[in-house]
Amino acid sequence: MGKTPNGSRPQNKLVAVTGGSGFVGSNLVARLVDDGHQVAIVDLATPAPELAALPGVQHRRADLRDYGETLLALRGVDTVYHLAGNASGTLSVERPRFDFQINGLGTCNVGNACVDQGVRRLVYMSSAIVYGTPQTFPMTEEHPIAPFLPYGASKLSGELTLRSLHDALGLQVMIARSFVVYGPGEDPRTAGGEVSQFLRWQLNELPIPVVGDIDRKTRDFVHVSDVCSALITMAENGVPGEIYNMGSGREVSMRGLADAVAVATGKPSRLKPDESELADSFRLVADISKLRGIGYEPKITLAAGLKSLAEHLGPFPELPSVTVAFSREPAVRA
């Protein structure tokens, strides 16, 4: 819903974005405000002051692990975008119960509260992590489901719960399986995506650490602006109960990304390969035909997205401090 031809705003509707203080959520809130909506940010964390100050934005602080708080936060809402959760695979390995409490129980609470509050449409941001190790290239939504991380299992439990609420209670939910998102607003202390990580090392004029096989490890990087368009397209045109891959549909290797980073910054990149962890050295790329079928088309090329992100970050941005872990030794109980 954009502005009408004469420039006036269309009929306002109250839309909630859970996780609206986070990376993807804050970008989505800004887009929805621009489209003329009133937006409730449902998040434990306080939104950035410039986001909270946008017209029609309110912060409804809630811990989605608590059903009473969730129910109150979604009162009077027409459409919910459910983005709140743990987005870190590493954290899910370190603290699986914490990961499940927000991604599993929290998502169940959001779905149930949508039913109880008569919310019209719900879009859930799941992850391609639910597929596990890719068996086919590119991956369609029919790809087998075999998550290898607690994070994948908890996101899948959220999907299955919401689909059961669709089947049993008529919840109008659409599920987005997101590939790797990048763009302004990522927290370098928690975000694991390679695009902003590579760029941050490069902008500090330091070698770029590359975990895994530099050529065999490929990803589908999608700009957060395209992700916002995809989520809104799903809310407007998606078929309830359906799952949609959300990506760019383009394959980029770690070497290809480093080359693109060099072009975007106008300086050659130096790489520091680390092949000690090869668990995710696979091709992970979305087939986005299904999402295209309801009107989505990614617009931001990696070259353009990198250039604008480099400008946004400026020289010498904070360095990434995320560790990559796919397993750990179990703690010994006394």
Ligand SMILES: NC(=O)c1ccc[n+]([C@@H]2O[C@H](COP(=O)([O-])OP(=O)(O)OC[C@H]3O[C@@H](n4cnc5c(N)ncnc54)[C@H](O)[C@@H]3O)[C@@H](O)[C@H]2O)c1
């Ligand atoms: N960033 C990516 O590349 C990516 C890829 C695939 C899927 N996803 C999914 O997209 C969603 C958003 O990701 P992001 O990168 O913006 O994450 P983020 O960590 O930046 O934001 C998550 C938000 O959820 C909030 N939150 C966490 N626990 C909460 C609770 N108990 N109650 C209320 N709010 C709570 C946090 O305060 C935070 O603002 C996540 O669900 C993630 O699993 C992200």
